[in-house]
Amino acid sequence: MVHKGDSVVLTCRFRGTPLAVYWKKGDDPKTAPNLVSWIPTDDVTGLCEGERPCQIMEMNENHSLVIKEVSIADQGRYICRVTVRGILIHNFTDISVFCDVEKGNVDPPMIIEGKISFYELWFLIFGKDNDDGLEKIRDTIRHLGITDVEDGLNAAQYYDVLCNWKDHHKQDSQAMDLQRALAKADLDRAWKEIYGTQMCTISTYLDDRQRTDAELSEDTLEHILWQIGDPDRIDKFLGELIPGKRISVAGKKKDIVAEALRDLIQWCKGPPQQNLRYTVSFAVPEGLLEEIGDYEVIGFIQRLAGKHCNNLAESIGTPTEALSAILVENDKATVFDTQGMIRDWISNEECSNFEKRHRLNVAVTKVCREDLEGYFGATDLYTSKEANEERARKDSNEVSREYGGISELETRRIAKYLTDSELKHLGEGSDPVKVVIEWVNSLLEKNLNGGCRKRVHGTLKEIGLQALMPFQIKDKLCLVEVLDVAVRLLMTDIQPFAKALGISDQKLIKYRIDVTPKQLSNGTLTLLAKDSNKINNDRSKISSSLSKADYDDLALLLKYGCAISLADMFALGYGPVPNSSQRDELRHNLGIATDDDDIVGMLKHWKSMAHPPTYNPRTTLADAVLPVLGKEKALSVLSGTSRQSGIHSEKIIRALREGILFRETCRVAEIINVLLPSVDDDPMTKLLITLEDQVKNDSLPEDVYEKLSVAGFKGLSTELKRGDCQENEHESTRMRRRDIIQNDISCRIAEVLGVKKTSSLSSIFEAWEEKLRKNPLKEDKRRDLSDRLLRAGYEDFAHEIMTGFVPRPLDQK
Incomplete structure (x- = not known):
């Protein structure tokens, strides 16, 4: 919001050295006219285009747009279009201009005849940042004669009360009655904002309210209907405007709005109506009513998901140019479809475009992203008081104490595992946690170096609980671990925002993208795993970089490890089978809703769920197991002892083999454009039937032979070139193609595992296990x-190898 006659600076945000900067005014970056442009050979102020821009506009050294002596004509949406390293970046800024009443030139009291609209009531409650709070709105309602209004209602409830008042107040004095009530409640300012925000004088406003040629866009009409809200209220609203008009209020709200919108559009096309614009609505900037476009979404995501890269780059001293390239690569080869997530949310929200912009801005404020506040337009619907409360809650949740390198969470876990007799060896007291903390503090007093992790580990080892206090892992990092950190870093930006939008963790799973080689050489992983163009797999160095960037929790996960394996899962289902009540309790402790009675199936589902970025699956699983299956099982999860026995290797290999077959089948399906249902027990059959139809109808996708060959399916590519099968040979053709696909898969995995190629995947894994028995894998191998x-x-296979897979000894087969 800008005062008429003031100067304003509109900031253009980007990283790197720009190749070109264009400031435009409008909604579409492609068609909006240029105001001021700049390329490296131009002066810093840029080149203006048009009479008015050349009079009042120029760029500054930061490529921000400076507008001098703003007028009403200058309000609207401005776009900064920047080219950096061949990539287009867009910033959107909305400004509204209003006039102050000059001293000695006070307009006479405003007299507004007629009724007030539903939308004007909505604007009174929601349309401005209400620093006075809702108490004065409550007082206004009481001055309207509604004495039984309750204290402490929220904005939506006060809006409903005012709409009900409008429904029952049939006189043409509605507007003036409300004006007098607002004045009594000391809210004259709100009245002036409703009727004076975009007008320089009251007389101008009154003239405009009486105009019969004022047009209303379709976006404005749709926005009004959504903000009126209740279907019955929409029906009454139409009845006021179009006597005798009724609509059906049954069904989905978006369908009701669509029907009412068609009626409104038709009505507006009829004979000129007195007070058309203000009978229907108080106008708001058109840019806030329009659909959120792809350019806005892409620009927003670049900044939303780039925060962790900026933090990490600053901590390790990455040059700006290099960071710009990394951010570009993150967009090209991301591990999470953030664009899809936000576009789906926009599509599924049943509300006006203005309300969608508002909700996105609210979510930005809730997650304390000041750099993105107001990105979707100046909706001004979330007060600074609420924002500060949200930040205070966030800060309070992040407070965590530490005792000589041992976290408070670790001390609580130790207390949970100790028996009463074991606890007495540490100290006296009724509160186990306090006893453990006092014991740790006593060790700290004896240690001048300020750490006591080794001594705590030694004491716990005497009673078989050393797994509760692990030492830092010395092994170098596997790439799958670096990938896990990269995903967690990205989710520090994405997940809180998704939660603020009401997107559940379960829904986030579908936006996770399968790993590709390109993802492993670009983007965030470049920051994490490369140092001077050499692969850096030093666990300590990367942990240190994370800590410097204030990702201490992620650094700890990397230092001490947090992964669980299939061996851990199978070990929990080995021996006495958990009964029904134990399975239910384990589900409850892990927060999963699946009704799978198989422990391994249940745990696979839990592991696949979206979790907070700092989630530690190893300690979480152990803590969930402790009260259900006992201390021995829980400690086995923490220590990973079940991985070293190899006792479950046969089950693990079967699970990995099935996973590889499913993934490779999906890869072929993607190449030939077939969507496989995840619940299909035999996706291969559907794939083969579709292939048969495509070959028969000559409808295989373009370049399919080359794509299959490049993807490692050379046998299938050759087979498909042969064409359709003969009559009555469909079954034999399917079987032959199934064998060919499985042979292609076997050859590919054999090459990765370094064993002789055969047509049987089972034979390849048997040969690989035998190879491991003769030459066990050392750290580097x-x-x-x-x-x-x-x-x-x-990825799953890589993870299992990283966690320490060993084959079953021959004497146990």
Whole structure:
């Protein structure tokens, strides 16, 4: 909001050295006219285009747009279009201009005849940042004669009360009655904002309210209907404007709005109506009513998801130019479809475009992203008081104490695992947590170096609980671990915002993108895993970089490890089978809703769920297991001892083999444009039937043979070139193609595992297990194999190797 006659500076945000900067005014970056442009050979102020821009506009050294002596004509949407490293970046800024009443030139009291609209009531409650709070709105309502209004209602409830008042107040004095009530409640300012925001004088406003040629856009009409809200209220609203007009109020709200919108558009096209614009609505900037476009979404995501890169780059001293390239690569090869998530949310929200912009701005404020506040337009619907309260809650949730390198969470876990007799060896007291904390503090007093982790570990080892106090892992990082950190870093930006929008963690799963080689060499992983163009897999260095960037929790996860394996899962289902009540309790402790009675199936579902970025699956699973299956099972999860026995390797190999077959089948399906249902028990059959139809109808996608060959399916590519099968040979053709696909898959995995190629996937895994028995994987070989598997796209397999998979000994087979 800008005062008429003031100067304003509109900021253009981007990183790197721009190749060109264009300031435009309008809604579409492609068609909006240029105001001022700049290229490196121009002066810093840029080149203006048009008479008015050349009079009042120029760029400054930061490429921001400076507008001098703003007038009413200058309000609207401004676009900064920047080219950096061949990528277009867009910033959108909306400004509204209003006039102050000059001293000695006070207009006479405003007299507004006629009724007030539903939308004017909505604007009174929501349309401005109400620093006075809602108490004065409550007082206004009481001055309207509604004495039984309750204290402490929220804005939406006060809006309903005012709409009900309008419904029952049939006289033409509605507007003036409300004006007098606002004055009594000391809210004259609100009245002036409703009727004077975009007008320089009251007389101008009154003239405009009486105009019969004022047009209303379709966006404005749709916005009004959404903000009126209740279907019955929409019906009454139409009845006021179009006598005798009624609509159906049954069904989905978006359908009701669509029907009412058609009637409104038709009505507006009829004979000129007195007070058309203000009978229907108080006008708001058209830019806030328009659909949120792709350019806005892309620009927003670049900034939303780029925060972790900026923080990390600053901590390790990455040059600005290099960071700009990394941010571009993040967009090209992301591991999470943030654009899809936000576009789906926009599509599914049943409200006006203005309300969608408002909700996005509210979400930005809730997650304390000051750099993005107001990005979707100056809706001004979330007060600074509420924002400060949200930040205070966020800060209070982040407070965590530490005792000599041992977190408060670790001390609580130790207390949970100790028996009463074990606890007495540490100290006296009724509160186990306090006893453990006092014991740790006593060790700190004896240690001049300020740390006591080793001594705590030694004491716990005497009673078999050393897994509760792990030492820092010395092994170098596998690439799958770096990928996990990269995803967690991205989710520090994405997940809180998604939660603020009401997107559940369960819904986030579908936006996770399968790993590709390109993702592993670009974007965030470049910051994490490269140092002077050499791969950096030093766990300590990357942990230090994370800590410097204030990602301490992620640094700790990397230092001490947090991964769980299939071996851990199978171990929990081994031996006495958990009964029904134990399974229910385990589901409750892990926060999962699946009704799968198989422990491994249940845990796979839990592991696949979207979790907070600092989530530690190992300690979470152990804590969930402790009260259900006992201390021994819980400690086994923490220590990972079940991985070293190899006792469950046969089950693990079967699970990995099935996972590889499913993934490779999906890869072929993607190439030939077939959507496989996730619940299909035999996706291969659907794939083969679709292939048969496509070959028969000559409808295979373009370049399918080359794409299959490049993807490693050379046998299938050759087979499809042969064409359709003969009559009555459909079944044999399907079987042949199934064998060919499985042979292609077997050859690919054999190459990655370094064993002889055969047509049987089972034979390849048997040969690989035998190879491991003769030559167990050492640290560097294990890391190398895990990295090869990940680069080949087998993330689950790479993860299992990283966690320490060993084959079952021959004498246990």
